[in-house]
Structure formats: C-alpha cells, structure tokens
Amino acid sequence: MVKGKPRERRKDERPAEILQAAVDEFAEKGFANAKIQSIATRAGVAKGTVYLYYTTKEEIFEAIVRDRIQPVFAMAAAMSQQWEGSQADLLRQIITHFYGQMIENDERRMILKTLISEGDRFSELAEFYHREVLVGGRKMLRELIRKGIESGEFRDGLYAKEPMVLVAPAIHAAIWKMTFDSVEKLNTRRWLAAHLEMILQGVLSQSSS
Amino acid sequence: MVKGKPRERRKDERPAEILQAAVDEFAEKGFANAKIQSIATRAGVAKGTVYLYYTTKEEIFEAIVRDRIQPVFAMAAAMSQQWEGSQADLLRQIITHFYGQMIENDERRMILKTLISEGDRFSELAEFYHREVLVGGRKMLRELIRKGIESGEFRDGLYAKEPMVLVAPAIHAAIWKMTFDSVEKLNTRRWLAAHLEMILQGVLSQSSS
C-alpha cells in the first residue's frame, strides 16, 4: 500500500470497474454520504479518473440504475412469456423472483432506496425508471391477470385495474429491511409466504358475503 | 421587510413556531436540503435562536416525529377500542384513516420519506418509531384479526402472523406519490379501493382450490 503502483492505462475496463466500486460505496454509505474519493480508491484509481468517465455523481448513479435494474425486470418478462403452468403459479414465481433479486439483494435494495430518497433530484431518472420498469412491469401483470381471469382461475375485480397492489407488499419489505432491520429483523421468507397467501386468498372466510 | 422588526421575547411560543416552520421547510425541501437559516426565517427568528431551543437539525426532526406521527396511531387505536361493528369494517376504517392521514397528507408523508432516506443516521429515531408506532400498530392489527377469526368472519392463515402485510400497499402508495407523482399521478382513491378489495377477497376465484 505504501508505494504507488505504476499507472495503468485501461480505458475500456475503467467504466465498469468504477461502476462496480460505486455500487459498493453507495450500498454501504447511501448516495448522500458516498464520497467520490472513496469510489475512486475502491476502483484503484485517482479521483480525477472518475471524472474522466462520469461527469457528476448523479450520472454515476443513473448508470447504475440502467445497468443493474432493468435486467431483473427483463428476466421476469421473459419468464412470463414462455410460461406453461397456471397463472397463479406464474404470479408466485415472479413475486418470489422479485424478492430474491430486489429485496434480499443489498445492491439493488440500495438503488431503490436512493431512488426514493433522492427522487426529486433526479426527475429524469424517475421518468426513466417509470417508463422502463414500472410501466413494463405493470403491463406484464395486466396480461397475467387477463389470462387468469379468462381461464377462470382468477376472479375479476378492482385489482385488475391497479395490478401493482399485488406486488406492493414487497416494497414494504424492502423498506423494513432498509430502516428497521437493525431493530427487528424481518423474516423475509415468512413475509413472502404471507404476502402470497394474502393476495391469492384474501382474508375473509369463504362463508362471508 | 426592510426595517428589522423589533425583537420579541416569547420563550414559550418559540418551540412550537420553530417546529411548524421546520415541518414546512422539510416538507418542501426534504431533510438534507433543508437549511436551518431557512427554518429560522420562516419562524420569523434568527438562526441562532433556533439553536436556543434545539441543539441539532436531527433533534428538530425527532421532535417532529414525536409530535405529529404518534397522534395518528393513537387515534386508530382509540377507534378500534370502542368499535361495535364487524372487524372487516373496522379494518376498512383503519386503513382508510391511514391513507387520509399519512399518504395524502404532505407533512406526514415527508416524515415517512425522511425516515426512510435517513434511517441509518437516526438509529435511535428508528428505534423510537419502531417501538411506539410499528409495534403498537401491529399489536392492534393482531387483536383485530384475532377477533375476526374468532367470530368466523376471517379465515386463519399466515397473515395473522405477519399482520403488516395487510397495510403494506399503503406504503407503496406513499412512495409512489413521493417519487413518481410528477410523472404519473396516483389515483389514491382507486388504489385504496383495490387495496381493500384485494386483502379482503384475494384474487382467486371461489371455485379454485
């Protein structure tokens, strides 16, 4: 550590390396407390070098979202495209996938947190996220529900118009983990099970009106 | 505005005035971007005066939480105490109350946002909130569910162990409003209706297993 290693010129690899370092730093410190200097150090690079590839801290964050979040949803979309079984099982699969990829994954959860925290500061990013992720995800859910209703598997109802309610408890789980996990650990597995059971069966007993 | 108004000495009123000014400032700018100077100005006071009553920015925020959030939950608790009708209706009432007080109210939604954003920085605050609000709220829900199951109104299930899943979609609504409302307005009324319908009836058709 004492002697400075010789400089290396690796224009092509730098962006990805810096991005990874930034993900680590952001995940550990949050956006506001992340220091560019620290990102640089993690990437084995000088501060100035970071600015060779990204012009602001915000831009780094945007790159992370584009690079790490979209794939999760693309994956889910692909899954539902070629699904053979019941729609209820597909819904279970997708939501479970979502918990694994977004809630239990530190990197991605932190991205979510930053999106919430700094939402206003990045209006274009919020737009991007909305367009690419939320609209797409909602469309997928609508399709899933439509098929389920058609086949008689699901009942029709208001949820078909607001399909995101089905996924909403996952967000709560993410927030709990971000905010209160040090006070009381969330049992993610149990929460997920309760979530799935609830949206599928509801709470009323069969005999009720 | 040009001439300085004469100083006023009002030791008793200051804290509340400053708190209100802080709520406004935080709601408008968020915690990180809120300036003490600006809070002081809103309160019609000099910066130094703020520090006469609160020693740090954090402390101001904590005071806000104590002062503004607890009442909402106390209210709900009181409501459920003396409820006469069905548990399903009580649940509807409570959740509706919650949307009105927390999601549609700018001040309180901002408090929630700050809690999420700055959660780590305020571990004691997270503890306080957890202890006073979440644990209490959960206990109330458990009791409600217990009664409902006893009377045959509700089925038993995993949700009884994780009662917060019932309320979770409200958090999603809050976050949507905080982050994406400028891109696409949330129809809160419809969301609430879908939420209630979903948790009560679920998604499966009656004929399903």
Place this chain on the structure above:
DNA sequence: TCGACAACTGACCGCCGGGTCATTAACTAG
C-alpha cells in the same frame, strides 16, 4: 430609574467534499 438577567441576534468559523486542471507518465506510430 437603573441594574442585571436572559432572550435574541447575525457575523463568523471551520470543515467537508464535489469538481478542476496543470502536470506526469504510459503507449504508439513512424
């Protein structure tokens, strides 16, 4: 009327971190 006390003020301090840029060193073509 006049201390003396406490509320109030706002100029100032110090730190911190994002972003710059003159300099240096690695690579490359000829």
Place this chain on the structure above:
DNA sequence: CTAGTTAATGACCCGGCGGTCAGTTGTCGA
C-alpha cells in the same frame, strides 16, 4: 529512439452550510 497523443494523477479551489458566541436589546424587580 523520439515526438505526439491521451490516460491518469492528486493538489487545489471554492461554495455552502451546520454550528458558535460576543454583543445587543427587551423585561422586570427593586
């Protein structure tokens, strides 16, 4: 080998804001 190009460096600059405190002014009791 050399000159030109460009990646990489890190000392420095600078603006902003949280927090301080010596000084000022209102208030009240004697």
